[in-house]
Amino acid sequence: xxxxxxxxxxxxxxxxxxxxxxxxxxxxxxxxxxxxxxxxxxxxxxxxxxxxxxxxxxxxxxxxxxxxxxxxxxxxxxxxxxxxxxxxxxxxxxxxxxxxxxxxxxxxxxxxxxxxxxxxxxxxxxxxxxxxxxxxxxxxxxxxxxxxxxxxxxxxxxxxxxxxxxxxxxxxxxxxxxxxxxxxxxxxxxxxxxxxxxxxxxxxxxxxxxxxxxxxxxxxxxxxxxxxxxxxxxxxxxxxxxxxxxxxxxxxxxxxxxxxxxxxxxxxxxxxxxxxxxxxxxxxxxxxxxxxxxxxxxxxxxxxxxxxxxxxxxxxxxxxxxxxxxxxxxxxxxxxxxxxxxxxxxxxxxxxxxxxxxxxxxxxxxxxxxxxxxxxxxxxxxx
Numbered sequence: 001x002x003x004x005x006x007x008x009x010x011x012x013x014x015x016x017x018x019x020x021x022x023x024x025x026x027x028x029x030x031x032x033x034x035x036x037x038x039x040x041x042x043x044x045x046x047x048x049x050x051x052x053x054x055x056x057x058x059x060x061x062x063x064x065x066x067x068x069x070x071x072x073x074x075x076x077x078x079x080x081x082x083x084x085x086x087x088x089x090x091x092x093x094x095x096x097x098x099x100x101x102x103x104x105x106x107x108x109x110x111x112x113x114x115x116x117x118x119x120x121x122x123x124x125x126x127x128x129x130x131x132x133x134x135x136x137x138x139x140x141x142x143x144x145x146x147x148x149x150x151x152x153x154x155x156x157x158x159x160x161x162x163x164x165x166x167x168x169x170x171x172x173x174x175x176x177x178x179x180x181x182x183x184x185x186x187x188x189x190x191x192x193x194x195x196x197x198x199x200x201x202x203x204x205x206x207x208x209x210x211x212x213x214x215x216x217x218x219x220x221x222x223x224x225x226x227x228x229x230x231x232x233x234x235x236x237x238x239x240x241x242x243x244x245x246x247x248x249x250x251x252x253x254x255x256x257x258x259x260x261x262x263x264x265x266x267x268x269x270x271x272x273x274x275x276x277x278x279x280x281x282x283x284x285x286x287x288x289x290x291x292x293x294x295x296x297x298x299x300x301x302x303x304x305x306x307x308x309x310x311x312x313x314x315x316x317x318x319x320x321x322x323x324x325x326x327x328x329x330x331x332x333x334x335x336x337x338x339x340x341x342x343x344x345x346x347x348x349x350x351x352x353x354x355x356x357x358x359x360x361x362x363x364x365x366x367x368x369x370x371x372x373x374x375x376x377x378x379x380x381x382x383x
Contacts (some may be wrong), residue, residue, distance in 0.1 A: 037064050044066065120252055245269070287309070
């Protein structure tokens with residue numbers, strides 16, 4: 001056994017900003033020993049790897065094993081590859097499955113067989129990205145998600161193939177959770193709205209217009225048409241900026257727009273690396289987040305760190321966070337309500353009141369993922 005215990009991070013999905021989260025974990029895990037990333041074939045040639053992990057890999061801070069097929073490989077294949085890496089290395093003490101919602105369904109069944117012959121079983125942590133942390137008793141949809149996942153986690157723990165489960169909660173939530181430990185989605189941002197004019201000049205954006213933005217992997221789920229309809233219906237003097245990798249459906253919507261609404265839209269169809277994404281967010285006057293997944297948002301975290309107000313709909317978690325942290329306005333997922341909320345945040349003198357102590361640093365997030373420190377309330381200063 002090596003002097004330093006290795007951490008095996010499992011994430012076959014490089015899309016979105018998965019590898020950004022992996023980079024946060026690597027930066028912390030390498031302080032305690034070697035780090036290995038088990039991922040999908042071809043991951044190292046992706047834009048996401050180049051943006052988030054190439055420097056760490058080149059510096060020898062993370063070893064990369066490409067052994068999985070696609071971004072959603074079968075759970076038994078994941079378990080077999082985890083066991084193979086553990087057997088070949090002999091120093092793996094912790095396995096962290098970064099997106100464990102799908103594997104959790106069968107991990108309790110297939111992992112005990114795969115791991116049974118290991119001389120020493122590693123500690124296994126699952127991260128659940130779609131586990132509702134706090135629910136009203138009347139939220140039937142939320143409970144239908146939560147109860148089966150908690151049950152499967154307990155079964156896997158009873159079978160000694162899972163030791164710890166963590167899940168996202170709103171950044172205002174200081175609870176710790178019971179079966180699933182709550183951790184805050186990080187506020188990762190490298191640009192601030194105080195330099196809005198600079199970012200607009202660098203990005204060739206209108207200097208004097210009011211801008212609202214939709215960014216990242218732009219699919220139909222982000223409801224860009226509803227945002228544009230809200231701007232028009234409320235007669236707001238603002239431009240909608242849509243920047244990031246557009247899906248074919250969103251491209252078709254843009255190409256099919258009539259001239260009048262199209263002139264209120266600015267589109268940049270290209271992958272945005274993290275620094276560029278941060279500058280786009282900090283260049284905006286508002287960030288609408290119309291998503292029906294009931295969890296926190298990385299884009300919202302960036303907006304909070306940049307001092308840009310959000311308008312959120314479709315998530316009780318984001319609505320609570322916006323109100324508790326003074327990060328923006330929550331509204332209903334309908335054109336009229338979105339339009340009124342946008343008018344509020346775009347009004348002269350509107351200010352967000354999020355405090356520095358409300359923010360979750362990437363280091364704090366990664367330590368909570370790894371279990372090297374537990375999030376017990378909100379400290380006066382982020383480490």
